[in-house]
Amino acid sequence: MSLFSNTFTSLEHSLNYAAEKNRAISSNIANVDTPGYKTKNVVFKDMLYQEVSTLTAKKTDMRHFGFQPFNKVPFSTITNSNTTYNHNGNNVDVDKEMSELAKNQIYYQALADRMSGKFNRLESVIKGGN
Template identity: 30%
Template sequence: MPSWIDNALDLHAQAIAVRGRRAEILASNLANADTPGYKARDINFRDVLAQARGGSTLHTTSERHFTSASSGLGGGEIVYRTPNQASLDGNTVETQVEKAQFGENAVRYQASVNFLNGSIKGLMLALRGE
């Protein structure tokens, strides 16, 4: 595939992949909301996408930012979410927060799909000479 096609589609394709992986992680958090000792996980979309594109990552400047955990997702880090209110059984999943994050991620996933579709349509028009 020519590099100009890669350039036109690459960002949106990577964004879709990262958002898809994030949806899996958030769904896992919701599924384990009642599991004692389960630690809510997430990924920092901007950091993972920057790493995928070969850029630099952001650094935390506050104790309320995500904290490091295990690596995953092609060089990106899966991080543990710091709860607003800790539960007695050690579970850090806050159902309302997870549902809000899942919903926001779903909307952004759909936006990335729409952008990718628009880019493909634009390339098809250009290839046809219209």
């Protein structure tokens, strides 16, 4: 889809991130009573660096700085093994996880709506503006 715009690629990566985050949160909630279970979280910073690395700076003067190159590393899931909230060694805070799930669902829906709007505009152009 990069033929038309990098927006589709960015939205695709963002949707993949939100889906992976949803899987991690769902796993955390499902294991709320599992002894020794440690929460998982999806790291966004790596995805941000990946997206920023595709940017190019337009320099109007030789003294301007360009964007620093970043290593392209996809987002990753990490396990938080440093804390324990329950007597069984588990560190899932169900209230926090439910809040994160709600935020992530809103984020995912906003991305899906944006992607849908892009495709609708593309369809309109293909059909000749009707």
